[in-house]
Amino acid sequence: MPESVWILGDQLLHDHPGLAPGRHVVLIESLQRLQQRAYHKRKLGLILAAMRHYAVALRAQGYEVDLRSAPDFVTGLRAHLAASGSTRLVCMAAAEYDTRQLQLSLAPMLDTAVEVLPNDQFLVTRYPPRRAPVRMEPFYRMLRRQTGLLLDANGEPEGRRWNFDADNRQRYDGRPVPALPTFVPDALTRSALDDVEALCPQAIGSTDGFALPVTRAQALAALDNFITHRLPDFGPFEDAMHSHEPVLFHSMLSPLINIGLLRPLEMCQAAVHAFYNGQAPLASVEGFVRQIIGWREYIYYRYWDMMPGLRDVNAWNHQRPLPAFFWNGATDMHCLQHAITRALRDGYTHHIERLMLICNFALLAGLQPQAVNDWFTTCYIDAYEWVMLPNVLGMGLHADGGVTATKPYIASANYIQRMSNYCSTCRFNPKDRVGVDACPFNTLYWNFLIVHEARLRANPRLGPAVLGLRRFDPTQRAAIQAHARFVYEHFVQ
Ligand SMILES: Cc1cc2nc3c(=O)[nH]c(=O)nc-3n(C[C@H](O)[C@H](O)[C@H](O)COP(=O)(O)OP(=O)(O)OC[C@H]3O[C@@H](n4cnc5c(N)ncnc54)[C@H](O)[C@@H]3O)c2cc1C
Structure with missing residues (x-):
């Protein structure tokens, strides 16, 4: 009897x-x-474009491929089954929760046999036992x-260090x-870009200048x-930020691995081979x-460990709406102006700008976590729920109460000045905590420590930061809190 395999747009695996x-x-x-939201x-x-090229590649291998546009998945699958005569449907478990739930409930909806294969886009198949808290470092080791990656002949880490x-x-x-x-768009890619412009009026950014890889061969290149x-x-400058260099030595491969054009092991093997x-x-x-x-595997593990409750976490009970500059980049804070403009324009900023600029600010300013997550989901070209929720709500905003990351990633302007050139041309002074020229990161950082002092003191990894508060007498603390109110009024609107 004829049967079909349903392949999702983020599962474009050559194998x-x-x-x-x-x-x-x-x-x-x-x-x-x-169209479900602005992307x-x-x-x-x-x-x-990648789906259409994938269909072409499979046809060239002799597969009969039905690439169809449909109002939704179920309507499309029904039409496919009717057209192909297939009586059995195979699919690979989706990386994301809702689509996986849909797959698991498809059989009665389609009135056909459905087999959901395990997802093999990730390496983590044997989850660690749940008795002890799972932390990233032992998980990575x-x-x-x-995998045997970077192990010497004795099974020890190369260079005698894991980290x-x-x-x-x-x-x-x-x-x-x-x-x-x-990668200059060919006719097929151009047709996909035209369709986006026509079908998705709510989407942000522009397809002008699109030059991303869209095939397996281009992804390998x-x-x-x-x-x-x-x-x-890559290593030495992994945490560096620069106003003229948005990518620095990062790979920009996340959009490709996340849709299956690359596999995690082959990426690591290529790097290890270079070593x-x-x-x-x-x-x-x-x-x-x-x-x-x-990180990537740990994040995927965390997602499935915490879903579906992860969507609603808000451990700091932060309720402030996003300031308007998140949607136009119009802020005097030079670092955020650059990072947000890049996110809106290119759909990309590297990890440290996501974590130590955008999320750091959002956490210190008390922005509502789900609104921040929605913003990331809208802007970033590598955004998928399994990777956004643990990164944004967990690592970036500590809204999961410390399950993903053991401490909140918060920092004052001191860190931004050390790791970037942003402060040198910014109108704010990275040394000041109060006063009209004080960098808002400083004011909000110290205000956060004051407001949450007792809670942060209980976190062993933040002890030294909280101890810094001892330097401030009650008058200085009051001045910081008063200036924080000024910052909220003027820079977080
Ligand atoms: C607030 C926040 C939001 C993020 N949102 C996303 C997202 O929507 N999609 C996404 O793929 N990554 C996300 N990340 C993780 C990471 O920032 C991006 O994977 C990375 O910046 C992508 O750029 P790159 O390919 O140049 O990465 P590189 O620095 O070159 O790193 C290599 C690869 O490692 C993987 N990786 C590294 N860190 C992580 C991580 N924390 N989680 C998952 N994969 C990781 C990615 O596949 C990346 O391509 C987010 C991180 C934070 C802190």
């Missing part, structure tokens, strides 16, 4: 486990998914051992940054370009492997 000779393939461009046009363009973070905190020193590779040109400097060939230093290679099989 998708549901592909089998003789099985129909169905890909659905769901209008409901495209970045580049993200929508990437997904549609477990995956290093499972090179201490070597990887340099300020950008002005060395040339290799240009990102660009982008990976190779990163490994050759940027990986060697053994003497093309990239260990600190950079370990740093990159840590991002992929450490």
